[in-house]
Amino acid sequence: MAIERSWPSLLSSDLKERGFDYTVVNASISGDTTGNGLDRLPTLLEQHKPSWVLIELGANDGLRGFHPRIVTKNLQQIISLSQQAAAHVALMQIQVPPNYGQRYSQAFADIYPNLADENQIPLLPFFLEQIIMKEEWMKEDGLHPKEVAQPWISNFVADNFALYLD
Template identity: 60%
Template structure:
């Protein structure tokens, strides 16, 4: 009996230790802006990943309005609490909308990547764009932050899902910035398709 209990306990510990947790650190694009959180794409992501034989627990730590600076200050406690295997960083849109200097955004992203790596997690970066009305010079400089950081810090870079959504006006809210609930299943499938290559 004792031997059986020991075996069951060892099996439980092994299963728990091998579980994969993905922490999503994002802004309103991932936080379920103006919709129930259950409809937001991160909530739909585990099912999409399961279709590709990946069992992943998703922790959505996204907060509307967050900048890369906010994410940097919040990440240490999130890493300690959830001990994720992976951290998907979807931040920078609010920095861009506020016209923050690209070099500050770059420093914050690199610092978050370093924090994630130090915790034992694998960071993954999502490309972010700002609207073209900010001018080509700023928009291009902002866009270039992400491949530069990914190459410099040795992390995977996945595409910005909004570029595939914004071309369908019926999927966008009246503010022209946030996807509607109807777009969330597509986003979950799109992100899963790119994310699965790096898990």
């Protein structure tokens, strides 16, 4: 899908509708892992000087079976670097499909609330739980939302993120 139709690109206007005038920079790259995001983060922080960093990373780590300790370490570094750059940080919950086994799935899911608690940062809920139930909103791979779902995701994120904005 065109980047302009993805939920991060729609988020600025959805936040404006809620009274928040933020420019959202979509720094995501399809297929990125937490390690990829961490590698690119210092340049992005310097370039954009964000007031907020919304972290929605880790799904590709989980799908590749990365150990939760690696994901936790990378996400913690992303949080720390963002805070050192004077940005507020919010984290979005990520989960892996249940076929990864209960032990791995739970260990992976626990990363996000644990980091949010340890760093005293907002944790936004996992949005795919709502989308996965609507077959017409999911691609055939069962992992990625279609373009038709992007406005709903943007609204969901805006509703949850706006709770923390000033």
